[in-house]
Amino acid sequence: MSRLLAGLAQLNRVLERVLHWILLSLVLGFVLLVIYQVISRNLAFMPSLYWTEEFSRFAFQWMVMLGAAVGVLHADHFVLEAFPRGSWADLATRVIRDLACLAIGIIFVFHGHEFALSGLRRNATASGLSMIYVYSAFMVSGAFILLFSVQRLLHTLLHGLDDMEAALNTPSEIEALEVSASGHSVEGLEPPPGSSGQSERGGPRP
Secondary structure (H helix, E strand, C coil): CHHHHHHHHHHHHHHHHHHHHHHHHHHHHHHHHHHHHHHHHHCCCCCCCCHHHHHHHHHHHHHHHHHHHHHHHHCCCCCCCCCCCCCHHHHHHHHHHHHHHHHHHHHHHHHHHHHHHHHHHCECCCCCCECHHHHCHHHHHHHHHHHHHHHHHHHHHHHCHHHHHHHHCCCCHHHHHHHHHHHHHHHHHCCCCCCCCECCCCCECC
């Protein structure tokens, strides 16, 4: 099991790097396409390329789906903590969260496959692009969500929930502030240097 986790973790690290570059390219392409649309609508000499509107939408859809998968790996989605941290209810809901992501990944792969194949019968209006390239975003995202969820659950099974979250979760700014605040409060209980129960003039404090 440990070898399986190590191999899966290495595979997911490579996939995450690839996804980062793909997402960066999608963001760049999306921004350039939108900028061209804005400029072409205000400058008469520039041709109005209607396919840029379609491609910007397609890029945005892929960004959402692939970004959602990366968010699953590092638990970057919005989370509502309804129970005290460390309680049994809190531990259960954190495990259920990863199980729910696993179930969503399975649903996306199973039904996303059928949805992607339905794109073979449809083409984009302006560009004529086959919609399978757009509809397959759900299936691809589901495959990544499935791999990332399995890594989180397997890590939890072998090393515990807290160790998994410490290794994979994006550090929470709120938790960092709480730790910093608690450190300052502890330091505030200590007397300042040079004030060992006496005033600055050497006499005892009142």
